[in-house]
Amino acid sequence: MKKTNIKLEKLQKILDAEVLTSQFPEKLEICYFCCTELMSDVLAFTHEGDSTVLITALSNSQTLRTAEMVDIKVVIIVRGKTIDKQLIELAEENGITLLRTEDAMFEVAGKLCSHIKEEEEKEKTKNG
């Protein structure tokens, strides 16, 4: 779980992710990333669901149920898996934005970490 501050539209661009749901709250502020296939861990360790993105290779209904229980509003499925229409419907019903990227988890995490570092560097030079 890494703390940062990034808008959903920016996140989507960085990961070149496809938006699968009709809703896409582009200005939503993301502060935490949770990268895992273990729904047990999501349930045990999510504290600020509203500003957390779940990034996972697991694309079944329990991924969305888990997100729903802890108030996670954005789920990104990695490795460009095909995603059932039913899953998209379940996401929409529960106000969850579902995205898909071709990248694997490792690349997704790498891209996000570099972005966060760059932003931190910019912040430093601005203040320094």
Add this chain to the structure above:
Amino acid sequence: MDKTYHIEGGNFSEAGFASSDVKKLLKKLGLPTNIIKKAAIAMYEAEINVVAHAYRGDMEFKIIPGQILVTVQDEGPGIPDLELAFTEGFSTASSKVREMGFGAGMGLPNIKRNTDDISVETEVGKGTRLSFVINI
């Protein structure tokens, strides 16, 4: 207010329906978000445990002034060693359950963390009855 839901063992595509339904109800009732979240997590973990480890069960949800009461009763193998079952990391989950993203041995400890009172009665070969209370 009173509600009962049936839970089917092994059915992962339907799992979570009961908890989702109650969560929506609690939202409608306007309860504080932290209370709703605690209840949702505890109910969902209990529901998944029936799906993952038992044959069938029922979840009974009740809300009275000041308290949310949930009882999940199942027909199943029961739990031979409760203390062990409540240890973080202990799990007997099958590979099928693990493929669904569960089986980390975090569920029962997580239910305990999110509730104000919890009790378990279990009989090996018969089933398990888990009850918990969340103060509002």
